[in-house]
Amino acid sequence: MLSPLHWLSRDAPSLLRQIEAIEERIDHEDYEGPADQEDDTMALLAYLHGTCLAVLGEPHRAIRELEIVLRLKNKLVQHVFLVPHAMIELAKCYNALGNNERSQNMLHNGWKRFFTNSLKSRLLSNIYKKMEMIQNAMAANGLRRALK
The missing domain is CATH 1.20.5 (Single alpha-helices involved in coiled-coils or other helix-helix interfaces)
Structure with a gap:
């Protein structure tokens, strides 16, 4: 049985192109989604974009995308669950770049904020x-x- 990560690594380039196309449509205001969910949509796209980039071995670009999720955390209504997952992905990216201390801090802060209760x-x-x-x-x- 293949792991989900195997599937993602195989299909990540295609998924990445689709995500970038949707982001471009949103940037050019051709996308018609619910106005009250715009931040949720942007956070979801940023999370997906970041995880695809991380799987493709581009942690610097992944970090930029995943940090968008953290910046939007106070504006999220439906996709609040993305924040701790983005923190975990960020920690993995920092670890991949050799910044183990920042990775540990990210995981520790995520644990304190989201998982201790x-x-x-x-x-x-x-x-x-x-x-x-x-x-x-x-x-x-x-x-x-x-x-x-």
């Missing part, structure tokens, strides 16, 4: 932390065994 997300976080601890312990034990 949710019981499910706290549980998921605890599971991942425990898994990481176990994997590190197993790796350390494996290393110790290899050294003996």
Whole structure:
């Protein structure tokens, strides 16, 4: 079974062209969408554009698009869910550029703002932390065994 990322990496160039065409129509005011949802539409397009660019290995351009989502966060009505996802994608882009500190800060801030109030997300976080601890312990034990 193919992962969604495989599908996206295969079809990203085509999807990117479609997104850019829609953005161009909006910029030239040929797009007729609901006026009260313009910011939501722009945030969604920026998110899709940014994720496609990230998959195509263009993190600098992806960051510019994903930051649009963060700038629009206070104006979003329906697509508020895009903000934490954009933060995660931004963190991945910063990590790809070697800016690990900024990546960690982005993830930490996203966690504090969006995920600390949710019981499910706290549980998921605890599971991942425990898994990481176990994997590190197993790796350390494996290393110790290899050294003996």
